[in-house]
Amino acid sequence: MKRxxxxxxxxxxxxxxxxxxxxxxxLAWRTFIGDMNNQPFPNWMTPFLVWTIPTIEVLIAFALIFEKLRVKAFYASLFLMSAFTIYTVxxxxxxxxxxxxxxxxxxxKLTWPQHLVFNLFFVGISILGIMLKKRDPVHAVEV
Known part of the structure; x- marks a missing residue:
């Protein structure tokens, strides 16, 4: 029950x-596009990134709602947050x-060191979610 x-x-x-x-x-679409254009990535990537990143975030959130998709969503969360963390480092x-x-x-508004701690927290809970779900008797039978 605690798990x-x-x-x-x-x-x-x-x-x-x-x-x-x-x-x-x-909600801050123009600012987001401007910020993405100022990233060290080529500007031709901006249209792809500005649509892909928020869409992936919504898809992960949606998948986390459903029990059967939760392990995959935890892995997706781990991957995305790890990418953000590597970028922050x-x-x-x-x-x-x-x-x-x-x-x-x-x-x-976070400083870059605060971003790192923030990201590492979400990387950590994603890993914990994976570990707890993998030990779940219902999940173990399905795998």
Whole structure:
């Protein structure tokens, strides 16, 4: 019972994160596009990234709602948050000259070290979610 509550809490936190992040990007669309154009990626990637990133965030949040998709959603969350974390580490090591934060809402206000801690927290709970779901007797039978 305790494991189920923790899984639900982890899922809820990730759902809130991804829905908030995607919605804040869409609500500040022009700012998001401008920030993405200022990233160290070629500008031809911007149209792909500005549609793909928030869409993936919504799809992960949606998948976390459903029990049968939850392990895959935890893995997707782990992958996405790990990519953001690696990018944050590269920024902290000054791999790029200038990097605007293309995050939305209050997340945008975090410093880069705070971003790292924030991202690592969500990487950690994604891993914990995977581990707890894999030990779930219902999931073990389905695999």
């Amino acid at each position: 189920k509550i923790i899984i639900e809490l982890i899922s809820s936190l990730l759902i809130l994160l991804f829905l908030y992040a995607s919605l804040s990007k869409w 590269a920024i902290l090591f000054h791999a790029f000259r200038y990097i605007p934060c293309s995050c939305g809402g209050v997340i945008r």
